[in-house]
Each structure stands twice: as structure tokens, then as C-alpha cells.
Amino acid sequence: MNILSIQAFLVALLLGLPLSAQAALAIQHWQTPQGARVYFVESHELPMLDIAVDFAAGSARDPAGKSGLARLTHGLLDQGAGGLSETEIAHRLADVGAVLSGRLDRDRAGVTLRTLSSAAEKEKALDLLARVLQRPDFPQAVVKREKRRLIASIREDEADPGNVVSKAFYRALYGDHPYANDESGEPAAVARLARGDLQAFYRTHYSAPNAVISLMGDITRAEAEAIAGRLAAGLSGAAPVPALPKPAPAAASDTRIAHPSTQSHVLVGGVGMARNDPDFFPLFVGNYVLGGGGFDSQLMREVRDKRGYAYSAYSYFLPMREAGPFQLGLQTKLEQTDDALKVARDTLRQFIANGPTEAELNQAKSNLTGGFPLRIDSNRKILDYLAVIGFYELPLDYLDTWVDRVNAVDVAAVKQAFARRIDPDRLVIVVVGGAGSAR
Numbered sequence: 001m002n003i004l005s006i007q008a009f010l011v012a013l014l015l016g017l018p019l020s021a022q023a024a025l026a027i028q029h030w031q032t033p034q035g036a037r038v039y040f041v042e043s044h045e046l047p048m049l050d051i052a053v054d055f056a057a058g059s060a061r062d063p064a065g066k067s068g069l070a071r072l073t074h075g076l077l078d079q080g081a082g083g084l085s086e087t088e089i090a091h092r093l094a095d096v097g098a099v100l101s102g103r104l105d106r107d108r109a110g111v112t113l114r115t116l117s118s119a120a121e122k123e124k125a126l127d128l129l130a131r132v133l134q135r136p137d138f139p140q141a142v143v144k145r146e147k148r149r150l151i152a153s154i155r156e157d158e159a160d161p162g163n164v165v166s167k168a169f170y171r172a173l174y175g176d177h178p179y180a181n182d183e184s185g186e187p188a189a190v191a192r193l194a195r196g197d198l199q200a201f202y203r204t205h206y207s208a209p210n211a212v213i214s215l216m217g218d219i220t221r222a223e224a225e226a227i228a229g230r231l232a233a234g235l236s237g238a239a240p241v242p243a244l245p246k247p248a249p250a251a252a253s254d255t256r257i258a259h260p261s262t263q264s265h266v267l268v269g270g271v272g273m274a275r276n277d278p279d280f281f282p283l284f285v286g287n288y289v290l291g292g293g294g295f296d297s298q299l300m301r302e303v304r305d306k307r308g309y310a311y312s313a314y315s316y317f318l319p320m321r322e323a324g325p326f327q328l329g330l331q332t333k334l335e336q337t338d339d340a341l342k343v344a345r346d347t348l349r350q351f352i353a354n355g356p357t358e359a360e361l362n363q364a365k366s367n368l369t370g371g372f373p374l375r376i377d378s379n380r381k382i383l384d385y386l387a388v389i390g391f392y393e394l395p396l397d398y399l400d401t402w403v404d405r406v407n408a409v410d411v412a413a414v415k416q417a418f419a420r421r422i423d424p425d426r427l428v429i430v431v432v433g434g435a436g437s438a439r
Contacts, residue, residue, distance in 0.1 A: 025376070027040070027386065027389065027396045032213075032229050034208035034233060037212050038213045038214075039213070039386045039387075039389060040221065041386060042219065042224070043216065043218065047218050048114065048116060048218060049122060049218055050112070050114050050380055052214040052383055052387045053112075053129075053133055053211055053213050054211070055108060055109050055210050056108060056240070056321075057073070057104075057108065058108045059106050059182065060106045060244055061205060062181050062185070065189060067186040068150060068182075071185055072146060073109075073205075074109040075102075076138055076146055079139070080136070080139045080142055081132045082132075083137070086142065092128055096120075096125050098125035099114045100132065105183065106179050107391070108391055110387065111132060113125060113128075114380070117218035126227060130234055138198050140195055143198065154184050154186070161261040161265045165257070165267050165431070166267070167182050169430045174247055174271075205238075205241060206236070207235055207240075208232040208233075208235040208236070209238070210238065214390055215228065216380075216386060246322055250270055259434070263331045264331065264340075264431050266331070266340070266430070266431050267328070267329050268345065268427050268428070269325050271324075272317045273317055274319055274324070275321065275392040277323075279421065280319065281409055282416070282417035283421060284317065285406055286355065286361075286409070286414035286417065286418060287317055289356040289360045290315050291313065292316055293364060297313075298351060298360075300313055300314075303343050307339075309333075309343065310330040311331070313328075341429070345424070348422070351418065355418070361409070361410070365407055385398075
């Protein structure tokens with residue numbers, strides 16, 4: 001799809017015209033002979049190519065006793081590869097104006113490349129991407145250095161109440177499920193990691209059958225097939241990693257952690273939804289009314305506007321491969337922590353019981369659909385959506401039907417979806433600040 005078609009698509013959304021009458025975002029999909037899944041959107045308006053390669057190699061894949069292995073392995077991919085040092089890789093990228101970056105969360109680890117589409121620059125950038133993905137060296141000296149850096153970063157985060165409350169929240173919510181693993185790891189576990197651990201994790205997780213390759217930009221289908229095949233061919237053939245277990249519903253808990261902060265950091269929530277959950281759109285749209293819509297949300301009105309307990313109060317669902325968290329959060333003065341928490345919980349309980357009003361829901365849908373063009377107004381944003389669609393195996397028409405599916409949500413659907421997913425009597429509560437006391 002060329003950029004003119006994309007512009008027509010965006011204009012149609014802005015004007016409220018039916019998408020069926022406009023050009024759709026043409027996502028092409030295939031699988032390489034090595035088993036990698038490929039997603040491609042062709043656009044020749046800009047002389048740029050964006051590539052993302054993602055693997056099921058996030059922190060949820062850390063083996064027992066080796067917390068931080070996924071983070072360290074991912075971070076070292078471009079710190080020496082294919083016989084090139086990290087400095088040589090950086091200089092060669094700069095020479096062709098290419099940018100190599102990465103991302104890691106609980107589900108996935110990925111590497112992205114942005115390069116000019118001109119032949120010479122593209123070839124040199126692709127060579128570097130292939131080296132990083134296929135032949136990381138994990139130099140012993142660099143492994144030691146990066147372990148020290150990661151441990152120092154974890155220690156620094158321990159002084160931040162926002163990081164403390166988030167880490168404790170995931171532990172309380174997921175217990176012994178892999179999603180409880182902290183993305184950065186634990187200092188003692190990181191200190192024990194050896195170069196062989198990284199090499200073994202890499203061979204198992206960074207394989208072609210475990211890869212999703214997304215391409216967006218100024219190349220043809222034939223060129224995209226050649227690039228995807230080239231990247232996949234140099235990866236191992238290790239089988240896709242097994243599915244993660246399904247999280248059990250969390251038991252109600254209230255954890256108070258002492259911290260010398262001037263405010264209490266409060267998180268409340270439960271196990272929410274997976275990325276392919278049939279209730280995704282009712283929960284997503286409904287949460288915009290509850291706590292995702294900024295100053296338009298019920299939580300902001302009740303906690304901030306009416307009572308002045310917090311500068312901000314919010315809620316969101318974080319859908320993952322398996323059910324990710326539903327999280328409600330706020331910060332407040334130490335002496336009014338329990339009052340603010342009560343208001344937030346009461347607001348959530350009332351929302352689950354009553355749902356949004358018709359006016360609130362219509363405003364939410366209007367805001368969401370009106371802002372949708374901004375979600376896909378650049379090659380990089382489209383690439384990010386391609387990667388999500390590919391990794392989570394969403395329908396190829398996901399972006400084409402997004403507006404219609406938001407508009408189809410009604411009050412009854414929101415109430416039913418929230419009642420199925422969130423039990424107000426089984427909430428996980430974590431408060432960091434003040435003297436603290438586990439209850």
C-alpha cells in the first residue's frame with residue numbers, strides 16, 4: 001500500500017467515512033522455509049525501510065534461579081557480533097545513517113532496524129542486523145561489564161518507590177507464574193549468570209521458528225521475501241518455545257511496604273486479559289471511561305477533582321500472551337492514603353456494577369476513534385502494529401476493523417466484560433510509603 005492510500009485511509013477516519021469504501025491497510029503475510037512468520041506493508045513514498053524481529057524471549061522465559069537472563073542476553077546482542085566489536089557495529093551503523101534498537105518485556109524480546117532503502121546503505125545495514133541476530137559473540141569481558149551495569153541499575157531502582165510498588169504488585173498478582181519475574185532480574189541471580197547461560201538461552205529462544213519478522217517501507221514483496229529469508233536462514237532451528245501457563249486468579253491481598261518517600265504509591269488490580277481475549281474491546285473502551293481517559297475518566301473526577309487526593313489517578317489493562325494485569329494506580333499524601341484508596345476502590349466497584357453511562361461511553365468512543373489516525377501516522381507506528389499483530393497472531397484486518405469494533409461496544413458489553421474479569425472483592429493492593437506494614 002503506498003502512502004497516498006494510507007493518507008486516504010486516515011482522511012476517511014477523520015471524516016467518519018465508512019472504511020469499507022476506502023483502501024485498507026494491505027498487510028501481506030507469509031512464512032519462511034525456516035518457520036519464521038513474516039508481516040509486510042509496502043510503501044514507496046519515503047526512501048526508508050523499517051524492520052522488527054521479535055522472539056518469545058521476554059523475562060517470563062527466565063529459568064528458575066536465573067532471573068535477568070532474558071534481559072542480559074537481549075542487551076548483549078549488539079555488544080559484539082559476527083567478529084565486530086560493539087564500537088565497530090556502532091560506527092558502521094552511523095556511516096550509513098541506520099539506527100538499531102531493541103525492546104524487551106515479559107513476553108518478547110526484539111531488535112528493530114531503520115535504514116535508508118537505497119541499495120548500498122540498505123545492504124550494509126542488513127549485514128549488521130544479520131550479524132546481531134545470528135552471530136552474537138557475548139564477549140566475556142563485555143558480559144562481566146554488563147552484569148555490573150545491570151546490577152547497579154537494579155539497585156538504583158530499589159530507591160524509586162514507583163519501581164518498588166510495580167515489582168511488588170507483579171509478585172503479589174502472579175505468585176509463582178512467570179509473569180511475576182521482574183524484567184531486569186534480581187541482583188544475586190544476575191551475579192551468578194555466566195556466558196554459557198546467555199549462549200544457551202540465545203540458542204533456545206532466538207530461533208527461526210520462534211521469530212516474527214515485520215517489514216514496513218520502500219521495498220517490493222520480492223525484496224521483502226529475500227530479506228526475511230536471509231534473516232531467518234542464519235538463525236537456529238530450535239522449536240518454538242512452549243506456551244506459558246495460564247495465570248490463576250489472584251487472591252485478595254493488602255501489602256504495605258515501608259519507604260522514605262513523601263507520598264504513598266498505590267497500585268490496585270487483578271489478573272486481566274490476554275491480547276486475543278474476546279472481551280478486549282469492551283474492556284479497552286470501558287476502561288477509557290473508568291481510568292484511561294485522563295481528565296474525562298471517573299477515577300480522575302472522584303479522586304482528584306472532587307477530593308483533591310491525588311494529582312493523577314488512572315487504570316489500564318495490559319494484555320499479554322496470557323492474561324496480563326488490570327492495574328489502578330495513584331500517588332497521594334501519606335496521611336490520606338487509606339481515604340484515597342477507599343475512594344478508588346469504591347469507584348471501581350460502582351463501575352463494575354453500573355458500567356458507564358451512555359453519554360460517557362459515546363464520548364469515549366468518539367475520542368478513541370477520532371484519535372485513531374495518530375496511531376498509524378508514521379512508518380514506525382505501523383511497524384509497531386505489524387509486530388503486535390504478528391507476535392500475538394491477531395487478524396490481518398485488525399487495523400481495518402479497529403474503529404468499527406470500538407463503535408460496536410455498548411454499555412451492556414462493558415458491564416458484562418468487567419464482571420467477568422474483575423472481582424472487586426479479590427483485589428491485589430500494594431502501597432509503598434511511610435512506615436508500612438504487611439496486612
